[in-house]
Amino acid sequence: MSANAMKSWLRKTPQVRTIRVAAADLNGQPRGKRVPARFADKVVTDGTRFPLSVMNLDIWGEDVDDSPLVFESGDRDGVLKPTERGFVPMPWLEAPTALLPIWMFYDDGRPFDGDPRHALASVLKRYKARGLTPVVAVELEFFLIDDSGKSLQVPLSPRSGKRRKAAEIMSIRALDAFDTFFTDLYDACEAMDIPADTAISEAGLGQFEINLMHQDDALRAADDAWLFKMLVKGMARRHGFAASFMAKPYEDYSGSGLHMHFSILDENGNNIFDDGGPRGTDTLRHAIGGCLTAMHDSTLVFAPHANSYDRLVPGAHAPTRICWAYENRTSAVRVPSGNPAARRIEHRVAGGDVNPYLTVAAILGAALVGIEDRIEPPAPISGNAYDLDLPQVPTDWGKAIETFANSPLMPRIFPAELIRNLTLTKRQELHYMAELSPAEQVEIYLDTV
Numbered sequence: 001m002s003a004n005a006m007k008s009w010l011r012k013t014p015q016v017r018t019i020r021v022a023a024a025d026l027n028g029q030p031r032g033k034r035v036p037a038r039f040a041d042k043v044v045t046d047g048t049r050f051p052l053s054v055m056n057l058d059i060w061g062e063d064v065d066d067s068p069l070v071f072e073s074g075d076r077d078g079v080l081k082p083t084e085r086g087f088v089p090m091p092w093l094e095a096p097t098a099l100l101p102i103w104m105f106y107d108d109g110r111p112f113d114g115d116p117r118h119a120l121a122s123v124l125k126r127y128k129a130r131g132l133t134p135v136v137a138v139e140l141e142f143f144l145i146d147d148s149g150k151s152l153q154v155p156l157s158p159r160s161g162k163r164r165k166a167a168e169i170m171s172i173r174a175l176d177a178f179d180t181f182f183t184d185l186y187d188a189c190e191a192m193d194i195p196a197d198t199a200i201s202e203a204g205l206g207q208f209e210i211n212l213m214h215q216d217d218a219l220r221a222a223d224d225a226w227l228f229k230m231l232v233k234g235m236a237r238r239h240g241f242a243a244s245f246m247a248k249p250y251e252d253y254s255g256s257g258l259h260m261h262f263s264i265l266d267e268n269g270n271n272i273f274d275d276g277g278p279r280g281t282d283t284l285r286h287a288i289g290g291c292l293t294a295m296h297d298s299t300l301v302f303a304p305h306a307n308s309y310d311r312l313v314p315g316a317h318a319p320t321r322i323c324w325a326y327e328n329r330t331s332a333v334r335v336p337s338g339n340p341a342a343r344r345i346e347h348r349v350a351g352g353d354v355n356p357y358l359t360v361a362a363i364l365g366a367a368l369v370g371i372e373d374r375i376e377p378p379a380p381i382s383g384n385a386y387d388l389d390l391p392q393v394p395t396d397w398g399k400a401i402e403t404f405a406n407s408p409l410m411p412r413i414f415p416a417e418l419i420r421n422l423t424l425t426k427r428q429e430l431h432y433m434a435e436l437s438p439a440e441q442v443e444i445y446l447d448t449v
Contacts, residue, residue, distance in 0.1 A: 001086025006044045006100070009087050010037060015096040019087070021048055023080055023102045024116055024226055025055045026422050027304065028355035029448060032080075032102065043100065047081040055104055055114050056421045058432075059305070059448055064424045069114070078104045078112050085223055091188035092234025099230075101223065113415035116357035120222055123365045123413065131267040134364050135344075136221040137214035141256035141352050142232055143249055144178060144206040145242045147446060152249055154206035155241035167203050167253060174201035175208070181239045188231055194224045203317060204253040216265065218360055225258070225356035233447070245352035246445040247303070248310035255311030255318060256352030260363055261336075263344040273343040278326070280335060280343050282374075288324050289377035290370020291333050291347060291363060295322050297407035299393045300400040300426065301362040302350040306433045307445050311351050312395050314386040319348050321390040323381045330385035332393070349393065353449035358414075358422075365413030401426045 001009070010016065019040050022032030031054050035043055053069035055078075063070050080102040087098040104112035111118040127134055146155040146163075156163050157177035168174040175182065182199060189196040195213035202209050212224050229245055236243030248255035263271050264287070273284040303309055311318045319332035327337045334346040347363045369375070381388060394400040404410060405423040433441060 001084060003044050003082070006082060006086045007041055010040055013096075013098070016089075016098045017095065019043075019098045019100055020090065021080070021100045021102050023055065023104060024355060024357060025057055026114070026116055026355060026358070026418075026425055027057075027059055027448070028116075028226060028229070028357070029057070029059075029061070030230060031055070031057070037098075040100070044082055047079045047105075048102065049077045049079055051075050052078045052104065052112060052114065055112065056425060058425055058429050059444060060432075064421075064428050067421065067424050069421070079107055080104050083117070083223070085220070088192045088227065090234070091184075091191055092231060092238050099227075101227075113417040114421045116355055116361070116418070117219070117222070119414055119418050120219055120357045120361040120364075122415070123361045123368065124218055126368055127264075127364070132272070133216050133265045134218045135214050135216045135263045135265060136218040136360060136364075137212060137261045138221060138225050138356065139209055139211045139257075139259040139261075140225060140228060140245065141202055141207060141209045141258070142243050142245045143204060143256065144181070144208065144236060145244055145249065145446070147242045152442070152446075158239070165205065167205060167207070168201050169203050171201045175199060181236065184239070185232065185235050188235060189228070192227060192231060194228050194231070196228070202254070204255070205250055207253070207256065214261065218262075218364060222356045222360045229356075242446060244446045244449070246442070246449050247305065247308045247351035247353045249442065249446065251310070254316050257311075257318060257348065258350045258352050258354055258356070258359060260347045260350065260360060261344050262347075262364065262367070263342070264367075271341060271343060273345070274340045275343075276340050278337065278340070283371060284335070284343065284345070285377055286370045286374050287345060287367035288333055288335075288370065289375030290366045290368065290373070291345065292322055292324060292377050293375055294362070294366035294369065294409055294413070295332060295349065296391065296393060297403055297409050298362045298366065298413070299349070300404040300422070301358045302354060303393075303397075303400060304355065304426065305353055305445060305449060306397055306430070306441055308351045308353055309395055309397050312393060318351075319385065320392055320395065321385040321388060322393060323385050323388070323390050324377055325380045325382065325385070328381065328385070331381055332385075353445065362413060369409070369412055397426075398430055401430060
């Protein structure tokens with residue numbers, strides 16, 4: 001959306017009296033300001049300003065103690081400009097309000113390398129230079145939770161007044177129990193132009209999944225996922241309960257993932273993974289090879305929080321072995337069956353608690369490394385990956401942080417400044433999370449991630 005179109009949108013929606021301007025920090029948290037609508041034209045034209053360090057806060061919203069972005073550099077400002085998304089309504093608020101997504105630049109116009117949205121944009125520029133366009137779709141799992149008591153539980157159904165204390169995989173009854181919520185959620189997705197497709201109930205207590213439609217603009221796909229997470233959490237509160245994308249709120253049930261599907265088009269719009277049959281092209285295998293090669297070192301992106309590692313356990317529907325397969329959901333990378341023209345890769349490692357920009361960048365960046373280096377993956381597995389002797393992703397948060405920090409491969413995907421900033425952020429969180437009880441950790445993650 002152009003600046004003129006953004007201003008026109010404001011004039012056509014006089015009921016919107018306030019706006020939020022917000023960018024995603026490294027944890028995917030929206031950071032920004034509230035602005036009266038009558039001053040919004042200035043933000044559209046000139047942008048707004050806040051410290052570069054705001055993109056590098058910890059999960060509590062605190063400065064990172066040893067970050068060079070704070071006292072060492074005088075905690076200087078950057079300028080935040082509207083993204084091409086333009087204004088979107090915020091239907092979960094009582095007063096008519098609009099959100100203007102923004103991203104961070106230096107005063108001289110250079111992108112700020114610590115901004116996760118710029119990290120994804122940089123990966124996509126490399127695809128474009130090769131005449132390639134990723135087509136991306138994400139599936140997001142989340143929990144509806146009654147957090148009003150001492151322990152978490154499934155909310156009462158607004159229809160029956162009952163509380164179902166069991167998982168109900170692909171249950172129409174579970175969906176119907178919260179029909180009003182889902183109806184309002186889909187209406188809100190339409191208002192925000194988020195392409196929400198099918199919804200299903202999942203294997204956890206009060207757990208659901210909604211798929212977002214595939215599109216050939218990976219940056220917009222990540223925008224959609226970021227906005228969708230805000231929307232679901234906000235709309236749930238409006239309905240009297242919580243929604244959370246935290247990886248593992250219940251010890252005895254499966255956690256939530258963010259599964260990403262992608263294919264790649266050439267300059268003529270042809271899917272370069274399609275060989276006309278079920279096997280796929282050499283390029284498909286090279287992209288898989290890149291994803292597998294980078295998986296160990298990039299686990300921190302896919303499991304960024306203490307709670308994330310409670311999800312990465314064998315037999316809990318979360319991949320822990322580094323492998324791939326055709327039509328096998330125990331593998332970390334799956335090639336779904338179906339029409340060869342739609343041949344694609346599904347990356348299944350990320351939790352629902354991730355930053356969508358970093359996750360999409362990590363996966364597409366790894367696939368591109370595989371294509372550039374013509375990396376051949378090992379043979380596809382068959383059977384239960386949990387029972388096989390295979391390399392594993394780190395299952396310890398501290399190890400994942402240091403692996404990411406010292407990886408020789410991550411600088412081919414992410415800017416050095418982002419690697420440094422994310423590492424500093426996670427080391428600080430690791431230190432302070434160790435002082436909290438499990439219940440206190442759940443409390444901080446429930447509403448944030």
